[in-house]
Amino acid sequence: MSQTDSSTRIARVFCGTFVHSTPSAALQILENCVLGVNDKGKIAFIDKDSDVDSLSKTWGFDTAEIIKLEQYEFFMPGLVDTHIHASQYSYSGTALDLPLLEWLNTYTFPVEARYKDLDFANNVYTKVVKRTLKNGTTTACYFATIHRDASLLLGELADKFGQRALVGKVCMDCNSEVPHYRESPDECKEETDRFIIELLKKEYPRVKPVVTPRFALSCSPSLLSELGEIANNNKLHIQSHISENKQEVDLVKELFPDCKSYTDVYLKHNLLTDKTVMAHGCHLTDEELKIFHEKGVAISHCPNSNISICSGLLNVRNVLNHKVKLGLGTDVAGGYSPSILDAIRRALDTSKALTIQDPKHQTLTFEEVFRLATLGGSEALSLDDQIGNFVVGKDFDALRVNVCVPGGPIDLFPGEGTKVILEKFLNLGDDRNIAEVYVAGKRVVPFLHA
């Protein structure tokens, strides 16, 4: 690319410390670097700051305009939430006393039914988009509800506040004990078609539809097949839940006696592609993980939810050993926290609990979990050609972290280097430390409007 190419005008240049992951390094620390973002929001260059004079000539920017990070500040890639129910945000932090299937009928379906009311939807969806952005979620893969209009509204709000998002209108035509919260198969197919067409017609640059069968127990075989066809015909993302809780796995076996496993149910209905992300997977067998690998299907690891509603402990090490893509998810409101920083901590706790059970288990390191929260999430959503780390040509989705904010949650001591400072942020930090959030080069936090 040359500077005469109008598409590469440099919009912003940052100077300081950058931390990110690559496929071969869970943590790479780049100190004394300059990073240029072009006017399309893409990373144009990342180099040592000693080269700044020649870079400014090559790229035609004024060195006086470089934004210099303060001491104890760094940039890291934006956090990716690979599984969050925007519609459950209103009761996050509550209702964690029942196992999955009772939890759905008692708390979840009655609340989700309320999204027929667009004022209710607007209030909750505005709050969840803003809350997750403030906590550094630059990309979210959302479940909405069965309602087309409210699901479209979620897409509109993500676009308005500048969050990258996949938005799913939920599909479910059976086994809901809440009579006003289920669809007929025909209605579901028609509404899904219209949702996809209408969302694509908006041409939001970073908000796209995702085909969303709730899970095998909520969908008839014919609905699963229709959804597989819609996704494959339009090359769309797919999201659902799998093997979250043992009672659920047993019921799936009963309801789909012709299928060899839970994974086989989705396989037979053409729902397993390299754009599929399945939440939980706590009880998947190695045979099933092999199918995930072969098909390029990803797992969204939702450790807060897995513990909060007593579903199971996912062995991430085993998943990674099977070369299955894996990202982190909050799974609000089964998970009580909307923050991926919390998911990082719960993922480490879960891994340590597995080590307590079996000392031979190889505990995840904080660097590995940092990668899962960023690059891993981008791979799980098949967006790693666009986001996930600071590679030239990718979009600049990033957090400007300041570990030393006045009144903040972190104390530093002499001699602590970048690696320790990052570890402290991941374990102790919160939104007070996230000074700015960028999505595709645009600053989206602090918010322009209150």
Ligand code: GUN
């Ligand atoms: N399985 C089917 N629906 C849901 C849901 O809303 N939350 C969780 N955690 N699991 C599910």
Ligand code: ZN
């Ligand atoms: Zn979920």
